[in-house]
Amino acid sequence: MAIKDYQRDFIEFAIKNEVLKFGQFTLKSGRISPYFLNAGLFNTGASLSKIGKFYAAAVHDSGIKHDVIFGPAYKGVPLACTTVIALAEAPYNKDTPYCFNRKEKKDHGEGGTIVGSPLQGRVLVIDDVITAGTAIRESVQIIQDCKAQLAGVLVAVDRQETGKNGDLSAIQEVERDFGVPVKAIVTMTHIMQYMEEKGTYGEHLTLMRAYREKYGV
Numbered sequence: 001m002a003i004k005d006y007q008r009d010f011i012e013f014a015i016k017n018e019v020l021k022f023g024q025f026t027l028k029s030g031r032i033s034p035y036f037l038n039a040g041l042f043n044t045g046a047s048l049s050k051i052g053k054f055y056a057a058a059v060h061d062s063g064i065k066h067d068v069i070f071g072p073a074y075k076g077v078p079l080a081c082t083t084v085i086a087l088a089e090a091p092y093n094k095d096t097p098y099c100f101n102r103k104e105k106k107d108h109g110e111g112g113t114i115v116g117s118p119l120q121g122r123v124l125v126i127d128d129v130i131t132a133g134t135a136i137r138e139s140v141q142i143i144q145d146c147k148a149q150l151a152g153v154l155v156a157v158d159r160q161e162t163g164k165n166g167d168l169s170a171i172q173e174v175e176r177d178f179g180v181p182v183k184a185i186v187t188m189t190h191i192m193q194y195m196e197e198k199g200t201y202g203e204h205l206t207l208m209r210a211y212r213e214k215y216g217v
Helices: 005-016 045-062 076-088 134-145 170-178 188-198 202-215
Strands: 020-026 032-037 068-071 098-106 112-116 122-126 149-158 182-187
Touching: 005 020, 005 045, 005 182, 005 188, 020 202, 032 202, 045 076, 045 122, 045 149, 045 182, 068 076, 068 134, 076 098, 076 122, 122 134, 134 149, 134 170, 149 170, 149 188, 170 182, 182 188, 188 202
Parallel strands: 068 098, 068 122, 122 149, 149 182
Antiparallel strands: 020 032, 098 112
């Protein structure tokens, strides 16, 4: 799984913006991780524009056939917006419908819980990460309620580590349960390949390898 140019660029951009950090980070699972990626820190116009281009490249790379892009409230909303903007521009020139959900149903005006394009046909869900898979399962329920079809899921990073309850990662569980591909802009393997290429990460890379050995899928 050789790292591609856009994936390398994404990692460099994430490090530069301190979205991707190396050190010691306690996860919700209680594990001490040697790295952490917080996509919520892509919080300026310039960074959001840039992240859209990375998502668009990953959408194109994934080959997932879709009719509409869905961004789950709340973090998925700006990600879906910036992705379809990037897809509409060169080199893709693909005008893709998008929509997102409200957390609370609106009872006036146009009403309903879906904002944007109708949620119909093959749906590609775009979000930041899959931790426990809860948010994705909520999205699947919304998609099914609209009589649409889940085509796949795209997130920023795949940590490629086992969940708390078995040998599968949260991403692998979603793939198994819904029979669709779940893709990421980068995986832990890509991040480690980047670190190896640079040759300047020393102890951080050693800790990454140890963590992967202990928890990797």
